[in-house]
Amino acid sequence: MEPLTLLALAGVGLAAGFVDAIAGGGGMLSVPALLSAGLPPVAALATNKMQSIIGTTMAATTYWRKGMVSLRALVPAILLTMAGSLFGALTVKHIDTSALNVAVPIALIAIAGYFMFAPRLTDADRAARLSFPIYVPIVGMVVGFYDGLFGPGTGSFLTLAFVALFGLGVTRAAGNTKVLNLASNFGALLLFIPSGDVVWQVAIVMAIGQIAGGYLGALTGIxxxxxxxxxxxxxVSIAMALRLLLVH
Structure with missing residues (x-):
């Protein structure tokens, strides 16, 4: 791949990492860029997971260092999210996911409506509707499975759950979302890497941009x-919904 193309992809990685660290949805930028650079669809998805995991790690670490995340409380959820994502990646080869092209945009628009109109969505924690230790691992496993199966909107779904079900303030919800996003990406890569689907030259170049983007995005969100x-x-939720509806 030509040096200018790689430089442009590094810039895309930076922008995607910045957006993803704050609200998710960085794949809206990185996946089309990878496809435009000539990567086949499966290679584009695998390479995107590989490069985005670097930015997600940087963002999750930054939120954790700033006291927004309790890793100890998330250990069961991390493990189940990883398992769900791996199972979803294995399942996608055996089922038709076309129905999700309509269902997911509807869900994303509903999430946008919630964050737009729900009162008192601040950084202050509120009373949880569900038990964090019991139900966060379940939510992580379900959303992780979806991420391995289909993907778009994973961050939005997790952020909504942490705010609406578990009473976290918006910034803490974003931090916890990044940790489970990291687990989900890692779970899918357990399949993609041995299958040889990752284009490492591209992944490494974009990961450099992701390091800066993930760090700056997390600091900005905090x-x-x-x-x-x-x-x-x-x-981001509305943009992802429109992209899914228009592309398919």
């Missing part, structure tokens, strides 16, 4: 909190 994360989740 700095501005719900004032930035809330509207960006709305924008």
């Amino acid at each position: 700095r501005f909190g719900a004032r930035l994360i809330r509207p960006l989740v709305v924008i």
